Amino acid sequence: MKKNRFIAALFIVLSILFIVSPPGGNKATDVFAVYYSPDGVDVVITHPPLTERQKITWWRHVRADLIPRLMQAGHRHIPERWYVWDYGDGFKPAGKEDLICFDAIPLPANCLDKNIVMWISPGEKGATRYTFEHGVINDPPEGNVKMQPGTSQ
Numbered sequence: 001m002k003k004n005r006f007i008a009a010l011f012i013v014l015s016i017l018f019i020v021s022p023p024g025g026n027k028a029t030d031v032f033a034v035y036y037s038p039d040g041v042d043v044v045i046t047h048p049p050l051t052e053r054q055k056i057t058w059w060r061h062v063r064a065d066l067i068p069r070l071m072q073a074g075h076r077h078i079p080e081r082w083y084v085w086d087y088g089d090g091f092k093p094a095g096k097e098d099l100i101c102f103d104a105i106p107l108p109a110n111c112l113d114k115n116i117v118m119w120i121s122p123g124e125k126g127a128t129r130y131t132f133e134h135g136v137i138n139d140p141p142e143g144n145v146k147m148q149p150g151t152s153q
Contacts, residue, residue, distance in 0.1 A: 029058050032087045035104050036070055040081035040119075042102065048086050048117045052132050055118050056139065059084070059130075084117040 027047040035042040043066065049055045067078055085100060091109040094101055099111035116133070123129035127140040 031062060031066070034066060034069060035102050036073070036075050036079075038077075038079065040079045040083055041066070041070065042100075043082060043084045044087050044112065045084060045117065046087045048084070052118075052130070052135070052137060055084075055132070056130055056137065059118070059120065080122050082120040084119065085112055086115040086117050088113050088115050 029049055030046045031043060032046050033044040035044075049058045063082075070078055090112075091105060092099070092111055092113075093108040094111050098114045100114050101111040103110070119131050121129045121131070123138045123140075125140065127138045130137040130139065
């Protein structure tokens with residue numbers, strides 16, 4: 001009986017550790033490239049954060065560094081829309097797959113798998129709107145994040 005409880009407790013502890021720190025989950029999220037267009041800014045990253053909350057926290061830290069980077073490249077107007085893409089398996093030539101291609105990259109390998117991490121746009125009343133594959137989070141200027149149905153934390 002005690003042995004079964006010990007095994008069950010050990011299983012629970014190991015499960016929690018796996019969820020909190022999955023294999024490969026400790027890699028830092030890095031900005032691989034930034035591409036400007038009048039419609040928005042495409043940010044290509046490696047090792048994206050796992051949860052929506054982690055993605056927003058990461059974005060709040062990195063955004064301040066990206067704006068001066070764009071200004072130094074000669075862009076005076078910073079669009080309000082940002083698209084964050086997962087670098088995944090890297091750039092590849094355009095083909096029959098669903099890819100996002102970048103004109104700033106020389107051919108033939110100028111496309112990525114269309115794996116969007118999130119896109120950021122202005123929301124209502126000064127909020128920042130974070131859109132994910134499974135939902136939307138509105139972050140008002142006061143900082144009271146509003147989770148909408150279908151969004152995980």
